[in-house]
Amino acid sequence: MIYIGSETIIGPNGNLKDCFNKIAEKKSGVSKITANGFNGESFYCSMFLENRPDFNTLATQVIEQLLQKSKAKLLTEESTLLIISTTKGDLSNGFENAIVSPAKFLYDKFKLKHFPFIISNACASGVMAINAAAAFIENNQYQNVIVLGVDMISDFIVYGFQSLYAISDEPCKPFDSERKGINLGEGAGAVLLSSSKDVFTSTPVCFLGGSSSNDANHISGPSRTGEGLFRCINKTLNASAIKPLDIDFISAHGTATVFNDEMEAIAFNRLDMQHIPINSFKGFTGHTLGAAGVIETALCIACMHENTLLPSAGYHNQGTTVELNLIKEVVSTSLTTVLKTASGFGGCNASLLLQKIR
Amino acid sequence: MDNLKEELKKHLITQLNLENNTPADIKDEAPLFGDSGLGLDSIDALELIVLLDKHYHIKLTNPEEGKSVFYSINTMAEYIEKNKK
Amino acid sequence: MKITGCCRIYQNEVLLNGKKYFTGDNKQPGELSMQLYRFLKKEYPKFYKMDLLTKMGWLATEMVCQTTPEISKFADDEIALIFANSHSCSESDERFNHSYKVEKSPSPAQFVYTLPNILLGELAIRNKWYGENLFTILPQFSAEHFSSQAGIFVPQKAKAILCGWVNIFPVIDVFVFFAEANSETSQGSLDSKLIEHWYNIIK
Numbered sequence: 229m230i231y232i233g234s235e236t237i238i239g240p241n242g243n244l245k246d247c248f249n250k251i252a253e254k255k256s257g258v259s260k261i262t263a264n265g266f267n268g269e270s271f272y273c274s275m276f277l278e279n280r281p282d283f284n285t286l287a288t289q290v291i292e293q294l295l296q297k298s299k300a301k302l303l304t305e306e307s308t309l310l311i312i313s314t315t316k317g318d319l320s321n322g323f324e325n326a327i328v329s330p331a332k333f334l335y336d337k338f339k340l341k342h343f344p345f346i347i348s349n350a351c352a353s354g355v356m357a358i359n360a361a362a363a364f365i366e367n368n369q370y371q372n373v374i375v376l377g378v379d380m381i382s383d384f385i386v387y388g389f390q391s392l393y394a395i396s397d398e399p400c401k402p403f404d405s406e407r408k409g410i411n412l413g414e415g416a417g418a419v420l421l422s423s424s425k426d427v428f429t430s431t432p433v434c435f436l437g438g439s440s441s442n443d444a445n446h447i448s449g450p451s452r453t454g455e456g457l458f459r460c461i462n463k464t465l466n467a468s469a470i471k472p473l474d475i476d477f478i479s480a481h482g483t484a485t486v487f488n489d490e491m492e493a494i495a496f497n498r499l500d501m502q503h504i505p506i507n508s509f510k511g512f513t514g515h516t517l518g519a520a521g522v523i524e525t526a527l528c529i530a531c532m533h534e535n536t537l538l539p540s541a542g543y544h545n546q547g548t549t550v551e552l553n554l555i556k557e558v559v560s561t562s563l564t565t566v567l568k569t570a571s572g573f574g575g576c577n578a579s580l581l582l583q584k585i586r
Numbered sequence: 587m588d589n590l591k592e593e594l595k596k597h598l599i600t601q602l603n604l605e606n607n608t609p610a611d612i613k614d615e616a617p618l619f620g621d622s623g624l625g626l627d628s629i630d631a632l633e634l635i636v637l638l639d640k641h642y643h644i645k646l647t648n649p650e651e652g653k654s655v656f657y658s659i660n661t662m663a664e665y666i667e668k669n670k671k
Numbered sequence: 672m673k674i675t676g677c678c679r680i681y682q683n684e685v686l687l688n689g690k691k692y693f694t695g696d697n698k699q700p701g702e703l704s705m706q707l708y709r710f711l712k713k714e715y716p717k718f719y720k721m722d723l724l725t726k727m728g729w730l731a732t733e734m735v736c737q738t739t740p741e742i743s744k745f746a747d748d749e750i751a752l753i754f755a756n757s758h759s760c761s762e763s764d765e766r767f768n769h770s771y772k773v774e775k776s777p778s779p780a781q782f783v784y785t786l787p788n789i790l791l792g793e794l795a796i797r798n799k800w801y802g803e804n805l806f807t808i809l810p811q812f813s814a815e816h817f818s819s820q821a822g823i824f825v826p827q828k829a830k831a832i833l834c835g836w837v838n839i840f841p842v843i844d845v846f847v848f849f850a851e852a853n854s855e856t857s858q859g860s861l862d863s864k865l866i867e868h869w870y871n872i873i874k
Contacts, residue, residue, distance in 0.1 A: 266771065266777055315786060316785075317759070323758075323759070323761035323764035323765055323768070324758040324759075324761040324840060325758075326759065326761075326764075327759050327808045328757060328808060328810050331808075331810075332810070343810065345807065346807060346808040346809070347805065347806070347807055347808075348759055348786070348787055348788065348806055348807070348808050349786075349787075349788040349791075349804065349805065349806045350786045350788050350789075356804075356805065360805070360823075363823045363828075364823070366827075367822060367823050369819060369823075383771075384764075384767070384768065384785075387771050387777040387782075388767065388777065388779075388782035388785065389782075390777065391777040391778065391779040391782050392779050392782065392783075439803065439828065440803050440804050440805070441748065441801050441802065441803070441804075442752075442791065442792065442795035442800060442801055442802065442804050443792075443795070443801075444747075444795040444796050444798075444799050444800055444801050445796065446792075446796070447783055447789050447792040447793060447796070448783045455801065456801060459748060459801055463828075467827075572786075572788075573783060573786050573788075573789060573792070574786060574788040574789045574790075574791055574792030574804075575791075575792040575795055575796070576788060576791070576792070576804050
């Protein structure tokens, strides 16, 4: 059995508990940032407004917070690996070194026994990183794997998404009929996976399985049939011996672009999952790119422990051609099995299943 | 108008990396998008918006408008004639 | 597992299964991708839109597919794409950066290539491969990395793997190979020494 826990977030809205509470209270997680667009537009983002940390500081802090929730000295054991999930890394170091340099920084700072394993696979990176962690443990290559997801907002990112007309000029509304695009977000998330329950200071959940699939369709537009996501979730279900009926909650990718959310709705319907309570955390956290899969999985675990379904921020009316069961209000209900999905440029899709320890 | 169309074809080839094509390959009335013709896609459509701004100072703020404007060289040229500054 | 086909490109030398296949014109080193495309007589208009990282990975994969007919016997989701490099997509990053800082015109076509895994997307589109993907950043080439991932993906998540090291900076340093389970040896194990052997043949 592979356990996952010690879930940690450091973001513009605070730590994991802060985020959980704010989402439950339906508070907004994004704010209008003056003149951050290429032509001086003011886009809503979830950004650190005061004391903005640099990449390495943020990565360090989230690891240290995670370590407080796990066995002492875990990080420097021979049987421990650090996996980093990021799309752009630390751009202050120049483009060639942007991704390796923070890994080197953390390797030196924490005196790790192994150089960090770095995944850069667009916005599916976070979920893929957790899947990779589980795979390492299942194959007895490591006993413990810390997965860290970090991405920071920059002009590069804002102007890039803007050039694709992907950014909404309002707080984003995943799956909603009025959705117009994404809000960008930044922050760090971390989780610990292990073959042993004892490394966690509080009860973890189980990682049942995960997979990735490519749409084989277009490098930036999602498949109109949701083929990649459909196949990916199917593989994850089969690998975990779980049926759609067993799933209590889905944390979707839900970026709030017209095409992404439509694609996901189609994929979920093809799997007969349209009745399962579903949300996107991005209405609150913004789209945190390489950190998203880790931050949102951390939130899923928190929901499982609290037996609480959190509402999908910004959602009012069905905005996809096929229906989904979007969560509009906080609901207290037993959550045993949870599906997390992610998709990204390059046609990549990833998913994983979590389950409470029986 | 003919000069504009020739110029447009050259800009198109540069902006969209159509290294395999010459202006002579691009017929004025042929559809630019879809399986026939140049087989342009949604990213190319966005690049055409950049092209309009860069070379003709026309800002197309709604990508949806692009479908009719960018249908062919003819429609592009007509639009530019009407809207250029 | 056994390696059934590989392509090695180092600076301007292209080798297929360890044998010299093509040498680029030294006088124009930046043109290798176009020279190779023409030499291979490919007809794929999308090629011209790709960035250099994607072009090199795509060309190497085309050559591996050409030389390895076994690839076509696998179902469309049985091949895992396991790629890595050390500089991500820095060449595209620079170009997109230039498009908005200098040309004052952020280019969407350049922005979409500012992720290293776009290469995997292009391979998937070209070959209709719906299987597992993974793009990793490593400080330098590591045969051990590919050997370890081979063991992880096969047979649990894939029946075969297409692995690629695609560096274009500071020199073109590309190695793409196809490996599948070998009935004679342990299903999911691929000796890193074997990978190292083929990687080291550069002329």
